[in-house]
Amino acid sequence: MRNVWTIAVRELRHYFVSPVAYALAFMIFLILGGIFFINVYFGLQSGYVSPDGRIVMGPLVTILLFITPAITMRLIADEYRMGTFELLLTAPVRDWELVVGKWLGSMLFMLIILLVTWAYPLILHRMSTPGIDQGILLASSLGIVLMVAAMLAIGVMVSAFFRSPLAAFFTSLAVLLVLWIIGSLGGASGLASEIARQLSFVDHFYGSFYRGLLSLTDALYYVSLTVLALFLGSQAVEARRWG
Amino acid sequence: MIRVTGLTKSYGPHLAVRDLTFHAQRGEIVGFLGPNGAGKTTTMRILAGFMPPSAGSAQVAGFDVVEQSLEVRRRVGYLPETVPLYPEMSVREYLTFMGSLRRVPGLEDRIDQVLEEVSLSERAESTIGNLSKGLRQRLGLAQALLHQPEVLILDEPTIGLDPAQIIEVRRIIQALGQLRTVLLSTHILSEAQQVCDRVLIINRGTIVAEDTPGNLQAQLAGAERFRVSASLEGEDLRRLLQSVPGVTAVRQLGGEGEVEVSGTPGQDLRPLVARRIVEAGHDLFALTPVGLSLEEVFLQLTREEAEAREAA
Numbered sequence: 001m002r003n004v005w006t007i008a009v010r011e012l013r014h015y016f017v018s019p020v021a022y023a024l025a026f027m028i029f030l031i032l033g034g035i036f037f038i039n040v041y042f043g044l045q046s047g048y049v050s051p052d053g054r055i056v057m058g059p060l061v062t063i064l065l066f067i068t069p070a071i072t073m074r075l076i077a078d079e080y081r082m083g084t085f086e087l088l089l090t091a092p093v094r095d096w097e098l099v100v101g102k103w104l105g106s107m108l109f110m111l112i113i114l115l116v117t118w119a120y121p122l123i124l125h126r127m128s129t130p131g132i133d134q135g136i137l138l139a140s141s142l143g144i145v146l147m148v149a150a151m152l153a154i155g156v157m158v159s160a161f162f163r164s165p166l167a168a169f170f171t172s173l174a175v176l177l178v179l180w181i182i183g184s185l186g187g188a189s190g191l192a193s194e195i196a197r198q199l200s201f202v203d204h205f206y207g208s209f210y211r212g213l214l215s216l217t218d219a220l221y222y223v224s225l226t227v228l229a230l231f232l233g234s235q236a237v238e239a240r241r242w243g
Numbered sequence: 244m245i246r247v248t249g250l251t252k253s254y255g256p257h258l259a260v261r262d263l264t265f266h267a268q269r270g271e272i273v274g275f276l277g278p279n280g281a282g283k284t285t286t287m288r289i290l291a292g293f294m295p296p297s298a299g300s301a302q303v304a305g306f307d308v309v310e311q312s313l314e315v316r317r318r319v320g321y322l323p324e325t326v327p328l329y330p331e332m333s334v335r336e337y338l339t340f341m342g343s344l345r346r347v348p349g350l351e352d353r354i355d356q357v358l359e360e361v362s363l364s365e366r367a368e369s370t371i372g373n374l375s376k377g378l379r380q381r382l383g384l385a386q387a388l389l390h391q392p393e394v395l396i397l398d399e400p401t402i403g404l405d406p407a408q409i410i411e412v413r414r415i416i417q418a419l420g421q422l423r424t425v426l427l428s429t430h431i432l433s434e435a436q437q438v439c440d441r442v443l444i445i446n447r448g449t450i451v452a453e454d455t456p457g458n459l460q461a462q463l464a465g466a467e468r469f470r471v472s473a474s475l476e477g478e479d480l481r482r483l484l485q486s487v488p489g490v491t492a493v494r495q496l497g498g499e500g501e502v503e504v505s506g507t508p509g510q511d512l513r514p515l516v517a518r519r520i521v522e523a524g525h526d527l528f529a530l531t532p533v534g535l536s537l538e539e540v541f542l543q544l545t546r547e548e549a550e551a552r553e554a555a
Contacts, residue, residue: 006343010329017331083327087386090291090321091344092313241294 003097004104007088011075011105024067025113031063032056036120040127051128053121053137054210057144060117061205064148065180069172071110072155074165075102076237081163089241096234103156103230110148114141136212143209146222147201151176153229160236176201244269244394244424245290249299252285259285261448262299267441269393272420274439274456275428282448283428284324287396290426291321304393317345320392324399324428326383330372334363334382337371338389345390353389361385361415377408384415395425401434413438444544451544468533469513472501474526483523487515503533 015021036056043049076099079085088098118141125131155172162168183200197203204222208215250263260282267273275283288294290301292312300307306314329337335354342350358364361381366374374382380400387395400416401409416438419425429435435442436456444452444459452459473480477495480502484493489512492505506512513530520527 002346003344006340010340014329014331082329083323083325084329085327086288086293086323087321087327087341088344090288090293090316090319090323091341092316092346093344094313 003093004101007093007098007101008104008108011102012108015071015105015109020070021109024070025116028060028063028067028113029116032060032117032120035059036123040124049124049128051124051130051132053124053132053134054140055124056117056120057140057210061144061147061202064144064151065176066173068110068148068151069155069158069169069176071106072102072152072159072172073169074159075106075156076159076233077162077165077168080240081165085240089237095237095241096230099156099160099230099233099237102159103153103226103233106152106156107149110152111145114144114148133212139209139212139214142214143205143218146209146219147205150201150222150225150229153226153233154179157229157233157236160233160240244271244304245273245426246302247286247290247299248301250286250289250296250301251298252282252289252294253297259448260289260296263445263448263450265443265450265453267424267426269424270421271441272416272425272427272439274435274442275426275445276430276432276435276442277428277445278430281445283445284398285448286445287321287398287426287428290315290394291319291396292316293321317390318393320387320390320395322383322387322395322397322400324402326379328371328379328382330370332371333368334358334371334374335367337382338385341386342389347390353391357385357388360388362411377404380404380408380412384412388419393423395419395423397425397427399428399430401429401431409434446544468503468505469516470496470501470503470529470531470533471516471520471527472529473520474528475500477502480520483519484516487512487519489515500528 039055040049076085079088089095121132121137125134154175155168158172158175159165159168162171179199179201182196183203185196198221204215204218208218245265245267247263247265250260251258252260263282263286265273275286277283285294289296289308290303292303292308292315295309300309302308303315304318306318308315329340332340338354338357339350342354347353354367355364358367361384363378363381363385366378371379371382380403384397384400387397395416397416401412404412413434416425416427420438420440427435427439439456442452442454442456442459443450471480471484475483477500480500481493481495484490484502484504489507489510490504491507494503494505495501496503504512504516513532517527517530
């Protein structure tokens with residue numbers, strides 16, 4: 001586990017010296033800030049600001065769909081491209097330690113960003129009486145963290161298959177989009193619809209966490225997806241070693 | 244320390260390494276010599292635990308590179324051909340990262356020590372992206388030495404360096420080779436000649452010769468070529484010696500009255516040549532055998548191998 005942590009810390013530091021990471025973080029805060037401002041401004045004009053802590057949660061989830069592939073695209077693809085992959089794997093580092101370390105580094109970075117986005121509901125809490133429903137805020141936040149964990153794991157997995165970060169970005173985005181829209185592809189009823197809903201990225205969030213419910217099944221869905229993606233990523237790394 | 248038996252590696256239909264067998268002892272610097280694409284890097288990657296072979300086996304420090312890959316990687320210091328570094332990190336940050344992965348005890352002190360060894364102490368806080376190629380090469384070497392490995396695998400360690408840096412890196416390698424096993428690949432033959440105790444010449448994935456640089460030259464040189472210096476004009480000397488039975492070529496050299504004589508393989512022509520000069524009433528000043536350079540040995544071996552393959 002020590003190798004996982006060493007790799008994760010290096011990745012986290014790398015984000016803080018990377019202009020791309022700053023640009024992505026700035027974009028998230030700019031869009032969310034804009035949405036927040038519009039909501040509050042028009043709320044004040046009409047004399048009522050809805051005390052809903054999820055004011056930025058819905059848009060945030062959509063933004064994350066595009067941001068996470070950009071966060072993960074270079075994680076392993078860049079190691080292949082720069083040759084540092086050879087260096088890492090001639091050190092006593094297991095394939096899975098590399099993959100999990102990369103994922104953890106990106107997860108820590110995203111957790112910092114998510115933590116900052118809490119500023120908006122907290123401002124709203126101070127502005128309204130009796131304040132926002134903190135239970136809903138906490139459940140939504142937990143759901144977003146689980147969803148981001150799965151998104152990042154998928155991104156790391158895809159990055160392990162490519163030498164080009166750009167190819168990794170578009171492929172991750174495609175995979176996430178499929179998981180995003182699959183829930184609406186199965187029709188209104190029937191087995192296909194049920195399977196599609198079970199696979200859907202959004203249904204497991206909006207059906208429970210977003211409504212303030214803590215669902216073990218939905219949590220398990222994201223955790224399973226994360227583990228599966230990291231496992232497949234490790235297999236991809238191993239396959240690279242076999243030439 | 245390194246024991247390789249029947250090592251084979253294929254990339255799809257392409258056979259990069261074919262049935263390679265060799266060994267290296269502690270305190271020995273073994274040169275892996277061959278043209279580009281000969282299979283040197285593939286062999287080194289297998290020995291460093293980066294990739295498994297398709298067939299055969301390899302043991303490093305008593306551990307199998309496939310079954311006990313992590314143990315091997317703990318004991319090997321590896322410098323790949325293109326030194327892979329993280330350009331945004333400082334020299335010290337990079338070594339701290341690599342040292343943490345390798346669980347180096349007393350890491351901070353060891354980093355200072357290794358930076359001293361490769362003469363990089365003054366650049367410890369510099370960003371890697373701002374280092375020259377030579378300094379990056381030294382940093383790569385520092386990374387390979389950080390955990391005090393029993394075996395050092397260095398793939399073209401002097402490639403792209405200027406002459407002063409090449410001399411410095413060779414000096415470091417020679418010092419390291421006194422205590423460790425060093426496997427060094429190069430296609431610069433003079434480098435192998437200067438640095439290595441033993442040379443393996445590899446071509447198209449197989450070893451075509453293995454010996455000390457001196458023995459390899461002696462094996463192939465013999466007394467077939469020698470320099471003659473005598474008390475007559477170069478052109479006259481050339482004409483005089485051309486008629487000696489067994490002489491195949493006489494080449495005039497720069498110095499006055501100096502020629503290089505080539506003869507039929509296996510026949511020592513020196514007594515005949517000496518006699519001819521003296522009998523013609525001239526003084527013989529010197530008669531020196533000319534050894535083949537390692538370059539020539541290498542070309543001869545690879546040519547012989549190509550001819551044998553064509554004949555087969």
